[in-house]
Amino acid sequence: MSDHPPRPQTPQAMLHRLPDKPDEEQRAAKPTKYIILIIASTAVAGKVQIARSVATSLACPLFQCDSLHETSAKAAGLGGAEPNEARYQRMWLSKMTRTGLLFPEESRPATEGFSGFGGASSSSSASMSRRSSGSSASFVSSIASSIGSTGVPPVDVGYINKPPAMALTETNRLRKENRALMVVTHPTLEQWHRDSIRKAVGEYGIGIVFVPLEGTDSDELPVLKPLDPRTMASFPSLGSSSSAMRAAPTLEDEIVLKVNVEAKIEDLAEDIIDGVGEIINE
Numbered sequence: 001m002s003d004h005p006p007r008p009q010t011p012q013a014m015l016h017r018l019p020d021k022p023d024e025e026q027r028a029a030k031p032t033k034y035i036i037l038i039i040a041s042t043a044v045a046g047k048v049q050i051a052r053s054v055a056t057s058l059a060c061p062l063f064q065c066d067s068l069h070e071t072s073a074k075a076a077g078l079g080g081a082e083p084n085e086a087r088y089q090r091m092w093l094s095k096m097t098r099t100g101l102l103f104p105e106e107s108r109p110a111t112e113g114f115s116g117f118g119g120a121s122s123s124s125s126a127s128m129s130r131r132s133s134g135s136s137a138s139f140v141s142s143i144a145s146s147i148g149s150t151g152v153p154p155v156d157v158g159y160i161n162k163p164p165a166m167a168l169t170e171t172n173r174l175r176k177e178n179r180a181l182m183v184v185t186h187p188t189l190e191q192w193h194r195d196s197i198r199k200a201v202g203e204y205g206i207g208i209v210f211v212p213l214e215g216t217d218s219d220e221l222p223v224l225k226p227l228d229p230r231t232m233a234s235f236p237s238l239g240s241s242s243s244a245m246r247a248a249p250t251l252e253d254e255i256v257l258k259v260n261v262e263a264k265i266e267d268l269a270e271d272i273i274d275g276v277g278e279i280i281n282e
Helices: 045-059 066-076 087-096 119-150 170-179 189-201 229-234 265-280
Strands: 035-041 062-066 180-186 207-212
Touching: 035 265, 045 062, 045 180, 045 265, 066 180, 087 189, 119 265, 180 207, 180 229, 189 207
Parallel strands: 035 180, 035 207, 062 180
Antiparallel strands: none
């Protein structure tokens, strides 16, 4: 008799939830993880291709959530002349949590720890479960005895009463250690959108790297201020690298990675990968 392939693991429904917010004393000042947010309208050619290349290079998942933003922004604009930023922030965070990509360590199987719905139904459910388990066990033993009498090797039926345990794979371990949490796409965002998104995940130690793929005519030149002579003594030598002179970003900073939007798609993706790598590894 030919060997049968092993039974594949049954897909399990997962529940995703927000983790507990850390206390003020325990909250880190610098991001522990980063979301790379690619900003561009749907008219920009190569937007998804660039995001996919960045996600592949950074070994993190990609999620296209343009519609997620639009739904949240539309809900935030209802019932008032001014947008409800708190509502947008709640909806955006809730929808992102339900993807299972924002806080993967908080995802649990839907059947984990289930013990009925409380009250009398809980005890009846437990008794029904015991009866079902007993009948299943007797059914399996009868099959095993009949198969044993014919000389056929017994079949492993360990999956009948409970699903197989999910082992932590090498991929999951590497993802947990990766500072790039995920790459997401958004359409063009207003400043209050960016502030709401940054505040929503900043409470959990996650930073946002905004990468706009469209140039704007309203970009203002930076304001140049004269240097304080008292700080000149603390400057490194002129020969030191620029990365040594740049301070590491904090959760209070808005991190914007500006790239040459006129470059080819392949070159643009490489610029983003290099720039993000310098930011998250500081």
